[in-house]
Amino acid sequence: MKRSTIASLFKVFALAVTSAVLIWMVYVAVLGSEWLIVGTLSIVLVLLNWIYFSKRAVASKFLLPGSILLVIFVIVPIVYTAWMSVYNYKTGNELERDQAITQLHQVGLVPDESATNYDQVLGKYQGDHALLLTNQDTHEVYIGTKTERIALADGTFQVDKQLKAVSADGFTADNADQIAQANSWLTTFSVPVSDKQFINPQGVEIASLMREKFEFSADGKSITDDVTGIEYVDNGNGNFVAKDDPANILYPGWRQFNPAQNYVGILTDPKLSGPFLRVFIWTISFAFITVLMMWALGLTLAIAMDKKMKGRAFYRAILILPYAMPSFMSILIWGGIFNPDYGALNNLLNGHIDWYNDPWLARTMLLTVNLWLGFPYFYLISTGALQALPTDIEEAAEIDGASNAQIFWQIKLPLIFQILSPLLIASFAFNFNNFNLVYLLTKGGPTDVLNGETAGATDILITYAYKTAFGSNEQNLGLACAISVIMFVIVGALSMWSLKRSRVLEEM
Amino acid sequence: MSIAVSRKKQSRRPSNLWRHIFAWVLMVFALFPIVVVISSSLSKTGALSTGSLLPSEVSFDNFIKLFTDGSIPFPLWVLNTFILASINAVLSVLIGMFAAFAFSRLKYKGRKQSLQALFLIQVFPSFLALAAIYVIFERLYKLYPLIGLGSLGGLLLVYLGGSMGGSAWLLKGFLDTIPMELDEAAKIDGASPAQIFWQIFLPLTTPILIVTALLSFIGTFNEFILASLFLQDMNSRTVAVGLQSFVGGTFGANWGPFAAGSLVAAIPLVALFLSLQKYIVSGVTAGSVKG
Numbered sequence: 062m063k064r065s066t067i068a069s070l071f072k073v074f075a076l077a078v079t080s081a082v083l084i085w086m087v088y089v090a091v092l093g094s095e096w097l098i099v100g101t102l103s104i105v106l107v108l109l110n111w112i113y114f115s116k117r118a119v120a121s122k123f124l125l126p127g128s129i130l131l132v133i134f135v136i137v138p139i140v141y142t143a144w145m146s147v148y149n150y151k152t153g154n155e156l157e158r159d160q161a162i163t164q165l166h167q168v169g170l171v172p173d174e175s176a177t178n179y180d181q182v183l184g185k186y187q188g189d190h191a192l193l194l195t196n197q198d199t200h201e202v203y204i205g206t207k208t209e210r211i212a213l214a215d216g217t218f219q220v221d222k223q224l225k226a227v228s229a230d231g232f233t234a235d236n237a238d239q240i241a242q243a244n245s246w247l248t249t250f251s252v253p254v255s256d257k258q259f260i261n262p263q264g265v266e267i268a269s270l271m272r273e274k275f276e277f278s279a280d281g282k283s284i285t286d287d288v289t290g291i292e293y294v295d296n297g298n299g300n301f302v303a304k305d306d307p308a309n310i311l312y313p314g315w316r317q318f319n320p321a322q323n324y325v326g327i328l329t330d331p332k333l334s335g336p337f338l339r340v341f342i343w344t345i346s347f348a349f350i351t352v353l354m355m356w357a358l359g360l361t362l363a364i365a366m367d368k369k370m371k372g373r374a375f376y377r378a379i380l381i382l383p384y385a386m387p388s389f390m391s392i393l394i395w396g397g398i399f400n401p402d403y404g405a406l407n408n409l410l411n412g413h414i415d416w417y418n419d420p421w422l423a424r425t426m427l428l429t430v431n432l433w434l435g436f437p438y439f440y441l442i443s444t445g446a447l448q449a450l451p452t453d454i455e456e457a458a459e460i461d462g463a464s465n466a467q468i469f470w471q472i473k474l475p476l477i478f479q480i481l482s483p484l485l486i487a488s489f490a491f492n493f494n495n496f497n498l499v500y501l502l503t504k505g506g507p508t509d510v511l512n513g514e515t516a517g518a519t520d521i522l523i524t525y526a527y528k529t530a531f532g533s534n535e536q537n538l539g540l541a542c543a544i545s546v547i548m549f550v551i552v553g554a555l556s557m558w559s560l561k562r563s564r565v566l567e568e569m
Numbered sequence: 570m571s572i573a574v575s576r577k578k579q580s581r582r583p584s585n586l587w588r589h590i591f592a593w594v595l596m597v598f599a600l601f602p603i604v605v606v607i608s609s610s611l612s613k614t615g616a617l618s619t620g621s622l623l624p625s626e627v628s629f630d631n632f633i634k635l636f637t638d639g640s641i642p643f644p645l646w647v648l649n650t651f652i653l654a655s656i657n658a659v660l661s662v663l664i665g666m667f668a669a670f671a672f673s674r675l676k677y678k679g680r681k682q683s684l685q686a687l688f689l690i691q692v693f694p695s696f697l698a699l700a701a702i703y704v705i706f707e708r709l710y711k712l713y714p715l716i717g718l719g720s721l722g723g724l725l726l727v728y729l730g731g732s733m734g735g736s737a738w739l740l741k742g743f744l745d746t747i748p749m750e751l752d753e754a755a756k757i758d759g760a761s762p763a764q765i766f767w768q769i770f771l772p773l774t775t776p777i778l779i780v781t782a783l784l785s786f787i788g789t790f791n792e793f794i795l796a797s798l799f800l801q802d803m804n805s806r807t808v809a810v811g812l813q814s815f816v817g818g819t820f821g822a823n824w825g826p827f828a829a830g831s832l833v834a835a836i837p838l839v840a841l842f843l844s845l846q847k848y849i850v851s852g853v854t855a856g857s858v859k860g
Contacts, residue, residue: 068763068764068767086712086713089712089713090712093711093712095708095712098709098712119675119677119762120671120675120676120677120680121677122763123667123668123670123671123675123762123766124667124668124671124683126664126667127664127665127667127668127732127733127737128733130664130726130729130730130732130733131687131690131730131731131733131734133726133730134695134726134727134729134730134731135690135693135695135698135730135731135734136690137705138695138698138701138702138705139693139695139697139698139701141698141701141704141705142697142698142700142701145700145701145704358595361591362591362592362595365587365588365591365592366588366592368585368588370585370588370589371589372589372592376592376596378843379596379599379600380592380595380596380599381843381846382599382600382603382839383599384842385838385839385842385843386603386835386838386839387787387790387791387809387834387835387838388791389791389793389809389812389813390809390812390831390834390835391602393812393813393816393827393831394602394605394606394828394831395602396816397605397609397816397824397827397828398601398602398605403824405601405605433598433599433602436595437599494694494696494697496696496793496794497791497793497794500793500794501793501813523696523697523794526697526699526700527699527794530699530700530703531700531703531798538700538704541700542700542701545697545698545699545700545701548697549693549697552692552693552694552697553689553692553693556692557689557692560688560692
């Protein structure tokens with residue numbers, strides 16, 4: 062009885078703390094106007110309190126913590142991946158449409174024909190950042206805020222010897238420290254003068270009168286540059302482009318819903334489909350060859366050791382070491398061993414083999430390292446399978462006069478294959494996504510950068526997607542997500558097929 | 570190759586010779602990188618091997634540099650990894666155990682469907698959604714820097730998201746082997762499911778929970794892709810991300826300290842792994858650990 066009081070006190074305490082944190086998080090999200098997050102967190106908050114204070118819903122109490130985390134951090138990213146994959150979403154097209162158009166207004170600013178410049182003092186006016194401006198030619202003085210330019214009457218401001226205003230009523234000049242920090246707001250500060258004219262700071266001391274050269278049509282579908290006379294139209298794919306020359310693109314663009322682009326591009330655009338197809342074929346080949354090699358070596362070893370012999374325990378202890386080593390570390394160590402200039406292997410061979418720069422050498426290296434990483438695992442599972450083989454079949458075959466070779470190839474091997482097939486499929490799926498190996502060893506290289514290639518000779522789909530999403534030149538999140546979706550489909554189909562075979566789902 | 574040797578007959582000496590030769594050849598293969606890393610860590614030059622596999626002069630300079638050089642926050646990386654992997658291990662096992670208990674012992678509507686759904690979801694590795702995870706956590710960072718991109722907290726949440734799909738399966742299999750009579754007796758005595766869970770099942774399954782937690786620890790230690798996405802700041806890195814950044818590009822220069830760091834971090838992990846060998850071997854045959 063007493064114990065359960067403590068337990069329920071603890072439960073209430075834990076719930077109170079969690080709820081308090083969640084409420085604070087909702088508050089922060091409301092301040093940031095992130096309504097999706099507000100909604101999600103509110104649902105979590107209600108669910109938590111409802112389920113843990115209810116007298117029923119016992120199973121939910123046990124399933125809730127894991128389910129919430131699963132939904133938010135696994136399912137939502139998967140759904141979001143699918144959602145991002147149907148957008149034109151890449152470097153230069155990352156904003157919402159209205160954000161992009163706001164920025165285009167800025168992009169279209171050119172110095173006004175009057176070439177008016179102002180001396181400028183940074184400060185605050187009515188609590189907000191403001192500029193005290195003196196026209197360099199006419200010596201008229203203004204206060205500029207984010208919303209308007211206010212002309213000051215004589216006597217409300219003080220000037221220095223050069224007739225530059227240094228202070229004004231209601232205006233507080235910034236001190237040296239504040240000026241040092243001013244870049245945070247100064248770069249985006251703009252004082253509207255008329256519909257098409259703005260005063261923009263050019264550094265800390267000078268501001269210039271700017272004029273917008275873009276004429277936005279009323280329906281928002283086109284922009285005219287009144288300097289060059291070029292008309293830009295919405296190309297339906299997230300950018301304004303010149304009407305006569307679609308390659309003349311205005312940046313920034315925006316994320317445009319375009320469900321087919323990434324998928325169709327992968328299949329038909331030679332710039333995308335070429336690398337994708339090569340990467341796809343290598344991914345499948347790599348996963349297949351690697352599993353075959355590991356299994357062949359592991360099984361041979363298992364057969365060799367499937368017998369009482371001197372030193373077997375010692376052999377086993379050493380041979381299992383590659384599996385016991387943290388794999389990322391082993392991969393990095395192998396990376397050093399294969400180093401063409403200082404690596405232990407080239408030293409040992411007394412040669413200079415450039416393992417990283419030749420596609421086939423790099424692939425060989427990858428397979429060798431993976432063989433090292435994986436053969437102990439296949440040795441272990443093959444040993445298990447050998448021990449699970451029924452002995453009477455073998456005896457019956459012997460009586461029937463089968464040779465040892467026949468017994469192995471026609472009886473034992475098919476049986477072992479049957480026992481191990483779920484693990485072989487799992488291993489195939491694992492290597493299909495073996496990011497660590499490829500990324501840590503070759504980074505997908507060698508890559509023919511001179512010919513503008515983005516995919517390297519050893520890139521597999523997952524490293525290719527990673528490069529596409531976070532590459533140094535262009536980051537194409539939409540395309541990367543489309544590749545991810547394709548991988549989801551392949552891995553999913555493979556797992557389904559394997560599950561169907563094993564009948565796990567029916568037995569639940 | 571004459572591998573078709575029956576187990577019973579022909580157990581004369583000659584047939585054993587190829588087994589020994591085969592084992593020795595593979596042992597050389599298996600030990601080669603390990604010998605290289607040990608010898609590099611002890612070599613004075615600190616560069617990649619310079620001619621021979623064994624260092625000409627044994628020195629501990631690399632190890633000293635690792636722990637004293639301010640530009641390599643290796644101790645911090647170890648600490649980060651330890652904190653991250655420990656918290657993740659404890660929480661994910663607890664979450665997995667909660668779920669496994671419900672799946673194994675509680676009757677509720679939609680039990681079979683929820684099991685199937687979970688099974689299907691967990692076949693998709695979460696890192697495939699890495700671009701989406703990046704964008705989501707970039708957005709979270711603006712509101713909650715503690716769990717946003719760049720934080721160990723955010724990384725932990727992503728790991729925990731996968732915990733129900735991961736450990737729940739292993740644990741459910743184990744719970745299914747505990748006789749029903751045990752909790753039925755407790756139920757008759759008036760114990761609530763929560764009491765049965767905390768007072769009977771948790772103590773009873775402690776050994777297997779510890780094993781599962783340690784396996785999760787090893788898994789986190791090895792995780793690279795999400796960790797490298799999240800942990801950009803030098804001081805917040807894990808050992809995996811730190812060592813990679815440290816050795817990437819300038820192999821020659823940092824090789825010695827890298828080898829020393831690998832040894833320091835690998836020895837406890839290998840020891841842990843070997844001590845858990847029995848469970849891992851039975852676990853891999855269920856296809857769940859790594860491979």
